[in-house]
Amino acid sequence: MPRRLRTATPATDELYRLLVENVTDYAIFLMDVEGRVATWTEGAERQMGYAEGEILGEHLAVFYPPEDVESGAPGRDLHTAGTEGRCEGVAWRVRKDGSQVWASVVITAIRDDAGRVVGFGQITRDLTERREVARRYEESRQRYRSLFENNPNGVCSFDLDGTLRTANPAAAGLAGYPEHDLVALSFWPLVSGEDREAVQALFDGAAAGEPGSVETSLVHRSGRRVRVRLTFVPILVEGEIIGVYCIAEDITERKRAESEREALLLRERVARREAEAASRAKTDFLAVVSHELKTPLNVINGFADLLYDGDAGELSAIQRRHLERIQASSRHLGDMIDEVLSYSRLESGPDAPQLQAVDMGLAVRHAAAEVQPAAREKGLLLSIAEQDDTCIALTDPARLRRLLQSLLSNAVKFTETGEVRVESRREASMLAVTVTDTGIGIAPEHLERIWEPFWQVEHPLVRRAGGTGLGLSVARRLAELMGGDIQVRSEPGAGTAFTVRLPVHPG
Numbered sequence: 001m002p003r004r005l006r007t008a009t010p011a012t013d014e015l016y017r018l019l020v021e022n023v024t025d026y027a028i029f030l031m032d033v034e035g036r037v038a039t040w041t042e043g044a045e046r047q048m049g050y051a052e053g054e055i056l057g058e059h060l061a062v063f064y065p066p067e068d069v070e071s072g073a074p075g076r077d078l079h080t081a082g083t084e085g086r087c088e089g090v091a092w093r094v095r096k097d098g099s100q101v102w103a104s105v106v107i108t109a110i111r112d113d114a115g116r117v118v119g120f121g122q123i124t125r126d127l128t129e130r131r132e133v134a135r136r137y138e139e140s141r142q143r144y145r146s147l148f149e150n151n152p153n154g155v156c157s158f159d160l161d162g163t164l165r166t167a168n169p170a171a172a173g174l175a176g177y178p179e180h181d182l183v184a185l186s187f188w189p190l191v192s193g194e195d196r197e198a199v200q201a202l203f204d205g206a207a208a209g210e211p212g213s214v215e216t217s218l219v220h221r222s223g224r225r226v227r228v229r230l231t232f233v234p235i236l237v238e239g240e241i242i243g244v245y246c247i248a249e250d251i252t253e254r255k256r257a258e259s260e261r262e263a264l265l266l267r268e269r270v271a272r273r274e275a276e277a278a279s280r281a282k283t284d285f286l287a288v289v290s291h292e293l294k295t296p297l298n299v300i301n302g303f304a305d306l307l308y309d310g311d312a313g314e315l316s317a318i319q320r321r322h323l324e325r326i327q328a329s330s331r332h333l334g335d336m337i338d339e340v341l342s343y344s345r346l347e348s349g350p351d352a353p354q355l356q357a358v359d360m361g362l363a364v365r366h367a368a369a370e371v372q373p374a375a376r377e378k379g380l381l382l383s384i385a386e387q388d389d390t391c392i393a394l395t396d397p398a399r400l401r402r403l404l405q406s407l408l409s410n411a412v413k414f415t416e417t418g419e420v421r422v423e424s425r426r427e428a429s430m431l432a433v434t435v436t437d438t439g440i441g442i443a444p445e446h447l448e449r450i451w452e453p454f455w456q457v458e459h460p461l462v463r464r465a466g467g468t469g470l471g472l473s474v475a476r477r478l479a480e481l482m483g484g485d486i487q488v489r490s491e492p493g494a495g496t497a498f499t500v501r502l503p504v505h506p507g
Contacts, residue, residue, distance in 0.1 A: 027124040030110070033117055035060040035078050047126055049096030060122075063093045065100065081107040082117050090127065102131045154228075154248035156187065157235065160207050165243070174228065174248055176221030187246075192217035192225065199230060206232035206244045215251065227252045293337050301330050355482070357505045358400060360391040360424045360431050367404035368422060375412045375420060382412075385423035393431045394505040395482045403482075406475040407435045407498050415439035418495075429504050430484070436497040442490040450488070451476050475500075 027044035031037055036059050040052040048055075048063065055062075061074040068074070068091070081087040087107040092100045103124045110119040148155055154171030158164055164187045172179045175190050191199050195216035202212040211233040217225040228248045235243040304327050306312065308320070315323065368384055375382040393400070411420045418438030425432050442450060450472050472486075475498075479486045483503050490496035 027122070029122055031060060031120045031122065033119055035074065035120065038119065044124075047095075047101070047124060048093075054096070063124075065092050065094055068092075077105075077107055078120065081109045081120055085109050093124065101126050102128045153250075154246075156246045156248070158187070158203070158244045158246065160241070160243060162188070162203065171248060174218055174220070174226055174250060190218050192219065202230070202232050203244060203246075206234050207241065209234050209241060218248070226250060227255045294334075297330060297334055297337065301327070301334070304330060354396050354398075355394050356397065358393050358395050358397050360393045360433065360502075363393075363397070363400055363404060364422050364424055364433060367401060367408055370405060371408040371412055374409070378412065378416070380412060380415055380417070381419040382408075383419060383421050385421065391424050391426055391431045392505040393502045395484075395502050399478045399482060400502070403475050403478045403500060404433070404435075406472070406478075407500065410472065410475075411435050411437035411439065411496070411498075415495075426504065427501065430501040431504055432499055432501045434497055434499040436495065438495040441492040441494050441496055442488070443492050447488060447490065 027047040028041050029037055029044050030039040036057055037055050040050070040055055044055075045051060050058075059074070060078065061069050064074050077087045077089075085108065088105070090102070090104050093103045093105065094100055104127050106123045108121045108123075109117050110121055112118050148166075148168050151168055151170055154174045155166075155168045156164055156171050157166045164183055164185070167179050167182045169179060172182050175182055177185065188196060188200070195214070198214055199216055202214055205212050211231065213229060213231040215227065215229050218228050220226050227250070229251050231247040231249075233245050233247070234241045235245055304323060307315065308323050308327065364384060368382055372382055408420065408422070415437040416439065420438075421436045423434050423436070425434075452473065476486050479500050479502070484501045486498060486500045488496065488498050
């Protein structure tokens with residue numbers, strides 16, 4: 001049996017040849033004493049890209065980058081191997097296509113029986129992929145380290161038993177200790193005593209795979225408390241939990257800001273309630289005073305009318321003129337009281353409008369008739385433009401009457417000469433009534449302020465005309481309550497035009 005084995009077993013040289021040719025993960029080849037390639041293998045071809053016929057006889061320098069060739073690296077490596085028996089290193093090598101491979105290279109001197117160097121053997125292993133893996137690992141490590149060191153939130157790592165292993169600068173800052181001192185301390189005494197049990201429960205949950213967060217306080221080295229939000233997450237390595245990360249976010253300033261904001265909102269609510277109460281008190285006061293003024297005024301009007309009708313005997317011409325002045329002033333006072341009452345009712349929460357079909361042309365004529373005496377007294381022409389067709393509005397008749405009276409009275413009041421003109425027309429789904437006068441007009445900077453209650457422009461005519469300054473404010477509110485609006489167009493010295501728009505009746 002041993003003889004047959006010896007017969008079937010190839011010679012040692014043949015075994016070596018087979019070994020070299022079948023190793024494909026390494027480039028193994030021989031060189032002569034000058035460094036020229038003498039043998040080539042499949043592994044060498046696969047790694048370096050040269051076919052045997054292309055590389056045999058080429059110098060070792062063909063595998064070196066140009067800069068290494070210029071620096072004489074191939075000759076130095078052969079010299080080192082010849083003198084020391086071996087030259088070993090890790091460096092870049094160049095393939096046939098020009099690409100580079102990061103390789104582990106071992107050059108060994110081959111000697112004859114007399115000890116003379118008769119050639120060299122080289123073994124090259126491709127480490128490019130391993131180097132890339134190492135590079136990525138190092139990049140990942142440095143990224144993590146940068147995130148850890150520069151994170152504005154405190155980051156600590158714990159073993160599963162709660163032992164503090166690492167802490168970043170932000171965590172040390174929250175506690176007031178240097179990093180190495182913090183790691184040497186026990187973390188848990190830094191947690192506010194009343195919350196320690198809840199924090200420990202969250203830590204245990206993270207150690208079991210369940211992340212969690214809680215707001216608590218950390219006790220700073222100086223003794224002050226720092227409000228933080230702690231988040232615990234498990235540390236997983238190859239699917240196994242080996243520890244727990246704790247991320248601590250400083251929320252002290254946010255909590256202070258929230259507290260200040262809540263205090264500010266509370267002060268605003270109190271101030272608003274006080275302002276609303278003051279407004280209600282003002283409105284109630286105006287309503288009470290106006291009502292109390294209305295009662296004696298009605299008595300004055302009643303007795304004035306009796307005197308005018310001759311109930312107390314025949315009046316002389318001068319007595320009649322004086323009585324007419326009393327009646328005019330009484331009506332003027334009554335109008336102002338009505339404005340205040342209207343305003344107070346609107347401010348206290350108006351009733352829902354009683355909408356119905358109203359002939360706008362008829363409503364305009366009725367309102368004009370009530371204002372006509374005041375216009376005639378000032379020598380003004382009060383005209384109503386003819387309508388092409390009947391305009392039926394969906395509105396509240398009483399409030400429409402008050403609205404039109406307010407606009408017409410305002411026009412007459414502030415017009416010394418010329419005309420007050422009223423025009424009603426249809427505009428799509430709205431009815432528009434425009435009251436135009438030739439009065440003093442309104443400056444552009446006052447066009448928004450005229451709607452403010454009790455506001456009046458500083459003008460001699462306004463002071464002579466008097467009034468409460470509520471007419472336009474009440475008119476706008478009435479228009480809005482009836483689903484419409486009012487717009488104004490004016491030019492100082494050239495008159496004013498107010499246009500009120502109200503919904504058309506669907507029928």
